[in-house]
Amino acid sequence: MRVRLARIMLVVALFGVFAACKRGENQGQIPLEDFFKSPEKEAFRLSPDGLHISYLADYKHYKNIYVMDVATGNSKRITSETDRGVGEHFWADNEEIIFMKEWKSDDTVRLYAINRDIPAVRNLLPPAVMRMRWVGPARVWNDELLVSLNLRDSSVFDVYRLHIKDCRMDMIARNPGNIAEWYTDMAGKLRLAVASDGETETLLYRETELSPFKPILSNNFKTAIQPIGFSGDHANRLFAISNAGRDKMALVSIDLKQGKEIASIFKSNDADIASAGYSNISGHVLNVVYDTWRPEHHFIDKRMGKIYADLRQQLKGYEIEIAETDTAQNRFIIYTYTDSNPGSAYYYDAPEKKLLKLADNNPALKGKQLSHMKPVRYTNRSGIKINGYLTLPKNSSGHRVPVVVIPHNGPWKRDTWGFNTEVQFLANRGYGVFQVNYQGSTGYGKHFWTAGFKEWGGKIQQDITDGVHWLIKEGVADPDRIGIYGAGFGGFCALYGACFNSDLYACAASYSGVTNLFTFMKEIPPYYKPYQRMYFEMVGSPTADADYFRSISPVFHADKIKKPLFIAQGGKDNRSNVNETNQFVKEIKKKGTPISYMIKEDEGHFFRKEQHRLEFYRKLESFFNANLKK
């Protein structure tokens, strides 16, 4: 009896030890839901006089508009939408807010106006099945707003001037079919358009709304001229970000009459200029932003430079983005973040130097120990320097850790330094996260970008593979515990890795990944026809390059997959054919390879429903736990 009691006590004691260990292991693990919480308040907008701030917050599970009086700090809800949430909104003037409800396919566009004090909603557009695009900048001039609608022909967007008081609508530019973008001058006159036949982009200009558009500049799509805004000092001058005649995007000014670039205002030798801050009140470029390993700011406007310096002083260590400004450019809405902090939104009164916090981007993560995103650089097999980021788990030795490689989507995009929820989530779960800006990524100049053309399964994949080998050689990655995961094109990289680099990766996870290039090319819809040739040059032609497509499309190589696979896919994803993915999964299953397949019939390319997203990440976590933590 005594012996038995002692044994029981020993078991209890041992159990206690295990429980303690388990608790120790889980310590610092942040619940999944906390990572992927949507912010409580978002989309802050400043009224033109800077006295009111509007924002979106939940009301009965739908996003609705709230308005806050800066002076008192009091907020009130002004919309009561309960069928679908508010999508976008902005101030028409100091009193009225224009907003659009979330759009669903085969539905009319719902554009409304509402006064901040009187809760009466006015419908601005007649009901019709159509889509709407803003004609930038979204701004109201004399109660008039410019929008482009595919009302006349579903494949082309014409520009209309919408009178917001009486809801009258005039077509002010008829799209011959090839105009992709429209721009207004500082007075709200439509004077600039960008036409594209896919391969060639043409800038069209007119001096007044009465005269016809004339082409002034043409270039191959590899050369980009992105209009920023008309110059406030010269009526015929345009600020643009351009890489015409140079490798990297620079801030330039263009004489529209002559159709010539007349000055390069700012450029960086390291990176493309990513964006420019433009004041549509003064008609000046305030600043430019470009990404080296982290965002760099250069101020052209001296006053703004000083304001920014003040902000930096007050928010030390934070990356700062100026999002909104009032007409007088005294009051601002700014967002902050770091690589390990999702940051907050602030209201800033520049003359007073007063900072008012509006909201935390993710209060659930406040004060939590998150990981730093370190820039890394390695040389690929052809001697080209490739940049990337490595995020190691907090308190990790950095030696032989399990690693998840996340190639970015695109592929014509890049990873930047900043707060990345997905990366932080995986790092918090004990994985090193490796991101690669492979050849074909944007931001490093034209040459680097075009080097990735028709290199799916080629240089792009080689760069990723070289990066992983480099990481193993550095002793960071445990060669037996490397997984690859990505969404979209990243999903293609994961599947490609599972098919053709199965020695390197212990497992692969694809989230709405491209499985078949033939299907991917089909995705260019009829009204994107002009882009087809561009895509042929960037990716390849499904007829001329059929053999190449076949050789790299994972769907044709199900038999080569030997390692565990996880595929998540929306049933209504247009970029891949669900039947095809089903067939792919069936074939892999038949071969006896472990595969988990998550299909959500009512979802599109990416999961929109929060519960589906959470379910996806939960499954992703257990998939990696099962295959990378052995």
Place this chain on the structure above:
Amino acid sequence: MSNQQRFSYRRTFLLIFVFLVLISISFIVAIVLARKLTRKYVENEFQARKTEVLESNIASYNEFFQNRIPEITYYQGYLDSVGVAGYAESIFKRFPFVERLVFYDVEISGQYASHGVMANNLALSPKSVFQFGPQVNKDSIRLYRRGQNRNFSLLMADEFNKMALKFAGFLEEVDTSKTINNDDLFKIFYSITPGKITYMNIPRREDIKIYKQLMFTSQPDTSTYEQDILTYYINPNALSINNTRPELYQKVEIRPLVYESLDTNPDLLTAETPLPGALADYKIYFSSDRTFLWTEINRRFMPVAATVIVIYIFLLLIAYLIYRNLNINRRMFKLQYDFVNNLTHEFKTPVSVIKIAGNNIKSAKQLSDRERSHYGRILDEEADKLNNLLNTLLSFTQIENKAIKIKAERIDLHEFCRKIVDAYLLKYPDFDLKYNIDHDIKGFQTDPVLLGSVFQNLIDNAYKYSGPENKYLRIEILLQKKLIVFKFADKGIGIAKKELDNIFKKFYRIQSQYNQQGSVGLGLAFCKELVNFLNGEISVESVVGKGSIFTIALPFDNKKNVMP
């Protein structure tokens, strides 16, 4: 007594006989039943295993149907004649039952088409038609090209039209906001008739939306869309048939569905199973002659029969063992009975002598010195006899039960033998008793009392079982490797061969004139027990009338014994 014995013996025999008869009947019944069941089982197998053979034979068809046909969808309508040529080649190589492949490169548009199917505004028209196949002549690969060939023969158009109409019908009804389920997909995009499979690539949801739009709205849009239709011509006869159950099926053949064998042999077993899908007008036909199945029946029957036989033999063995034990027990009983008889005699003689002597002494008025010593000697001798008798019995029981321990000591064999021989020569002056010891042997480690008993018994026997003029015994002691061997050779009456096995048994006595009185039949059994107790062995060779040689071998440890 003997009546009773005979009675019990008979009863046992009867029981065993009945038992044997019963198990023999069971054995025969079991064998016959097993054989019948096996036959039934094999004939059932003949019917039941056909699906297994079918499945293994259509595995390649299934792979073709499940994997290679849907692969067309992966190309999303972008296939051209070059692409199909490559695809077709891999199909023909891997799946010989695919005879020919016709490829319709189909264009879908909202414009009128002269050849093809129009449904409202939607036109499905073949841009070109190609055929591929190992037998297809190079010149006839292209069957049709829009603008070049006028004729688009009805025969050629048949499959295309079927598919196009089905698809148009589907577009008319389809709800594009929903995902299409698998059943519908199968109904619309596959057309399976015997000998032919036609498949159209499954468009994306988005494409179906566009097609539907084209169908119902008249648009200036001149965009065209591509779909691929492939018709596979299947020849079931080219399906390679592999008999995976050669032990069951003599012949496995592909036959038309209506085929019936005209063979009237009543012993011909047949079975058939229809082929699926495009092979459906053919069946797999199985046939075997009954005699062919016998091999298989026997093969399966053998282990069963063997088991039954083993059980039968086992039962027989048990019967035999029971019988033998009964027999032994009966003999034991007899021996013990004899023993008691003998012992009574053995005790009776000295007791009666003592009684006579006692009576004589009692009745004599006066005893002379000679008489007194005579009676004294008689009483003394008879008492010794009784004592010896009891001692032997006692020690025998002890040894049998291993109740005594060996008291080993080093003995000088010369000394040992001389004492015994001297004592016997004194007792029996007519005894020609001599011993000879190998001069290598000096000493020997053993229990002298036990060894003495063995000597005594053997010497006594030699004397006892010898004719009066042949009282002769030679004792040889020699070394053989690791053994010390004692040989006792006499010229006595000898032992018959059939008796040799029994003489070492307890209470056994050879019936002869020499042991009419004063023998219990324990002597040799006692010797054997002693020798065995000393880890040795005793054996005998004998010729009737000439004499016997008893040989005793005891273990001899050189190190302990030879070195002084």
